[in-house]
Amino acid sequence: MxxxxxxxxxxxxxxxxxxxxxxxxxxxxxxxTSLNGYSDTIHNLKIGKHTRVIYQGFTGKQATANAKDSIEYGTHIVGGVTPGRDGEHLGLPVLPTVKAAKEQLNPDATAIFVAAKYAAGAIEEAIEAEIPLIVAVAEHVPIHDMLRIHSILQTQSKSRLVGANAPGxxxxxxxxxxxxxxxxxxxxxxxxxxxxxxxxxxxxxxxxxxxxxxxxxxxxxxxxxxxxxxxxxxxxxxxxxxxxxxxxxxxxxxxxxxxxxxxxxxxxxxxxxxxxxxxxxxxxxxxxxxxxxxxxxxxxxxxxxxxxxxxxxxxxxxxxxxxxxxxxxxxxxxxxxxxxxxxRILRRPSTAILPSQVAATTQRRGLKVRGQQAADLLTQFDNSITAYAEDDMTSRPGNLKHLCMTVDREARQPCMMVSFDTDRRKLKKSTRRFTFSYHEGPDRQTIQNILQHLQLNVVSPSTTAVVTQLIKSLFDFWKQKEAITISTEFLIKDDGTVALYTPRMLFDDAAFKSKGRQADVHALRNRDAEDPAELEAEAHGIVYIKLEPQNPNYNIGTLVNGAGLAMNTVDAIANHGGNCANFLDTGGKATSDTVKRSFEIILRDGRVKVIFVNIFGGLTDCGMIAEGVMLAFKELGLTLPVVVRLRGTREEVGQKMIAESGLQLHAFDDFEEAAEKVIQLAREEKAKAD
CATH class of the missing domain: 3.40.50.261 (Succinyl-CoA synthetase domains)
Known part of the structure; x- marks a missing residue:
């Protein structure tokens, strides 16, 4: 498998x-993403007994534990790299640079087990050393770091990347x-x-x-x-x-x-x-x-x-x-x-999309900025820009056009989404996506194509120059401030100048949290306006989102590892006839304390009648999860029923700990049985309360 x-x-x-x-x-x-040398590296993904593997960050705790298990599994690990080190680890050579490891160990692949703030540098070092296969597992690597890495990858034909934030x-x-x-x-x-x-x-x-x-x-x-x-x-x-x-x-x-x-x-x-x-x-x-x-x-x-x-x-x-x-x-x-x-990346020319969120980006991948703050950021960056916040608009101007600077996740490149009409009923037909190089930005031909789609290719040269400068300024701001999305509407005024309206911005939180960059932008965050439970979760590396907070029937608390499994747990419970009160992703490095904290956060929601712990461990250790569940019972005085399902890494250890705990836990191995039990308990608890 x-x-x-x-x-x-x-x-x-x-x-x-x-x-x-x-x-x-x-x-x-x-x-x-185009007919270039990177496509020639696809064969580097063929691995097997022949594959010679090194680790970057070899002597670290995670890399050491992982290497031991992988060696026992049969992986042909030949050594590793730790900056400034030269010697042995696990009976294998340790070298100070990837270049030295390439020369002395002749690896086919490298496993990068370093913190997020070092991951991009480690990937780039592996590319420079022409390691055929590069696997990076770190979470929270800044998006613009990875865009830069992919722009490098597209210029060479020696290295293939899996990751970052990948199970491998x-x-x-x-x-x-x-x-x-x-x-x-x-x-x-x-x-x-x-x-x-x-x-x-x-x-x-x-x-x-x-x-x-x-x-x-x-x-x-x-x-x-x-x-x-x-x-x-x-x-x-x-x-x-x-x-x-x-x-x-x-x-x-x-x-x-x-x-x-x-x-x-x-x-x-x-x-x-x-x-x-x-x-x-x-x-x-x-x-x-x-x-x-x-x-x-x-x-x-x-x-x-x-x-x-x-x-x-x-x-x-x-x-x-x-x-x-x-x-x-x-x-x-x-x-x-x-x-x-x-x-699988199938490149297409600029084609119609379904722009349900073109006019307003509301996701919280990081910091969301809008209104006067967004207008001020733009005008401070380029004083030739005139930007108006929503409060400044006494009436909505006509003839507005739309620009959205964002990321094309399939092409792993920046792109600009543009529309000549901001009427939501017409956005599907009027919006196009234009993708371009992260390193170079939109070139002359791309800008010309954007202008043509905006129906501005026949305006005066001075107006064309102003809109061209606006496109370049939006890209420069997006790149320098490490934004994910900048969305704005603009109007060409009678005097030939351009005014921006209702700018909205989303900035990458990983750039600040992992690398300490963009502190001035992230200082704009207003924590007082955010949910205290979500803020506490964030402080412990947990992602917690309350679902349908006004609906009392959403009464099943969930504690899950991994965004995909957490989302699917919510979906599957609903298909079984239940409703989850929250989405909670413990993250890939959950500890027993993380689990206890997760219980605390879930219990803040008075609607919750039963808690479903659904874990399929990869990096997450099921034994650690079981310890956390028992810690929560001991320290929080849990009285609500708890259903626990543990699969994956050290599942037999975790399952045994739960079985022998003596606690009032409902333990399951099969998801369907666990889901049915959760819903049954939720209904019983609701009936008691009623």
């Missing part, structure tokens, strides 16, 4: 694993893990998995194994691939492109392979970032429900939780006349093969 890779910080596209024989399909699913890459066939996937979950097989969520990919793998189907991520033309699973979620546009590809695949193929999928985030809070990574709907990106619908229309069998994939895929394979026992037996004969992964 092979897991995913994922760059969550930009949330680009799918993570795909495949067998070594999948060559033709790789060309169609190349992650290259693994070959169960080749016994090679570069990441932190829960090893007991993965075994060789023949179901291809394409995923955007680490925890949901673990769920998918576990479901297939329990159903008697072992999973292997492979592509269309691999003879051993009998079925395909997609795991998508809120954010990005890759699911739309996948639906287009599936429609074409089904029409051109006489016996297409069955495809099943799940989309997380259907019941996500609108305008909020659902977790640590990129799980939010950006400008022009459709909702999770719409993604679900377009995949269903494309012929994909949809499920509401990955735990259902096993039985669903068995049924689909049987319906297609496949022998499931033969599939499983053939996996054992494939042990010699390796695999590779790629990200």
């Amino acid at each position: 092979l897991p995913l890779h994922l760059q969550k910080s930009l949330r680009p596209g799918w993570a795909i694993a495949a067998s070594s024989r999948t060559r033709a399909f790789c060309a169609g699913f190349s992650s290259s 890459i693994i070959s169960a066939i080749g016994r090679c893990r570069i990441g932190f996937q829960p090893l007991p979950t993965f075994s060789p097989g023949h179901i291809g998995i394409i995923a955007k969520s680490g925890t949901l990919s673990y769920e998918s793998v576990a479901s297939l194994i329990r159903a008697g189907l072992d999973a292997l991520r492979v592509f269309e033309h691999d003879d051993d691939t009998e079925g395909i699973i997609l795991v998508g979620e809120l954010g990005g546009r890759a699911e739309e492109e996948a639906a287009d590809w599936i429609t074409a695949y089904n029409s051109r193929t006489k016996r297409p392979k069955p495809i099943a999928a799940v989309i997380g985030g259907i019941r996500a809070a609108k305008g909020r970032v659902m977790g640590h990574a990129g799980a939010f709907g950006g400008p022009g990106e459709i909702s999770a429900q719409k993604k679900h619908n377009i995949l269903k229309r494309a012929g994909v069998t949809m499920v509401d939780h990955p735990a259902k994939f096993g039985n669903v895929m068995k049924g689909l394979l049987a319906g297609a006349g496949k022998d499931v026992r033969k599939i499983k037996q053939s996996a054992a004969r494939s042990q010699r093969r390796g695999m590779h992964t790629s990200q």
Whole structure:
């Protein structure tokens, strides 16, 4: 079974694993954003017993623990790098630079286990040393750092990047893990998995194994691939492109392979970032429900939780006349093969999008600034700009046009979304996306195309010059201040000057929290206007969002690790007939104290009648989670019923601790059974209260 890779910080596209024989399909699913050298590195993703792996940050606590497990698994680790060190660690050489490691150890891949503030530098050092495969797992790497890294990657043909904020890459066939996937979950097989969520990919793998189907991520033309699973979620546009590809695949193929999928985030809070990574709907990106619908229309069998994939895929394979026992037996004969992964990026020209959030970006990936503060930031940056906040507008001017500087997450480049009409009823047809180089910014041709779409290509030269300067200034401000999105409407006045109206901005919090940059911008944050429970959660590395706070029927508290699994837990509980009071993502490095703090925060919501702990550990340790649950009972005097489901890393330890705790806990291994119990308890507790 092979897991995913994922760059969550930009949330680009799918993570795909495949067998070594999948060559033709790789060309169609190349992650290259243009015809350049980076597309030639796709073969670097093929890993197996032959792969020589080094660690950057080798002597650190996390890297040490991970390396021990990976070595025991069979990964061919040949040494590592720690700046300023030269010696041995775990009986393997330690070198002071990646360049020295490349010369002396000849690695095929590097696992970067360093803090977020050092991750971009470590990636760049690995690129300079021409390490073929670079895997970065750190969370909270600033978005603009990764945009800069991707602009570098597109200029070379030696190195391939998986990450950052990724669980990594693994070959169960080749016994090679570069990441932190829960090893007991993965075994060789023949179901291809394409995923955007680490925890949901673990769920998918576990479901297939329990159903008697072992999973292997492979592509269309691999003879051993009998079925395909997609795991998508809120954010990005890759699911739309996948639906287009599936429609074409089904029409051109006489016996297409069955495809099943799940989309997380259907019941996500609108305008909020659902977790640590990129799980939010950006400008022009459709909702999770719409993604679900377009995949269903494309012929994909949809499920509401990955735990259902096993039985669903068995049924689909049987319906297609496949022998499931033969599939499983053939996996054992494939042990010699390796695999590779790629990200699916299908570049399109500037085409119409669904701009449900073009006019106003309300997500909180970081700091949201609007009104007079946003207007002041722009005019201070470029004194030639005249900007008006909402309060300054006595009446809405006519003939407004729209500009939105943001990130194209599929292309991993900046882009400008423009519309010649701000009437929401016409935005779908009037908005276009123009993508360009992060390093160079919008070039002359891109600006000319923008002007033409704005219907300004026939105005006076002086007006053209003013709008051109506005486009350049917005990009410069966006880049220098490390914004995610800058959205504004503008008007060409009778005197030929340009005035901006209702500017809205969203800034990357990782730039400030991880690197200490943009302190002046983030000093504008008004904590007094924010939810105290969310602020406390943030202080402990937890993402907590109260759902439908005015509805008393939302009475199930959730404590989950990973944005994808947390979103899907909310979705699946709703499909079972219950309602979750909150989204809570403990993050990938949850400790027993994190779990106790999570209970404290959940219990602040008086609506909560039962708490559901749903963990599928990769980096998260199930034993640590169990300790946290017991700590919460001991220190908080819990009286509400608690349902606990633990899977993944050290699951047997955590499950045993819960079973032997003597506490009034309801422990489950199966998600469906746990969900049914949670809803039953919620109804019983509500009946008691009534």
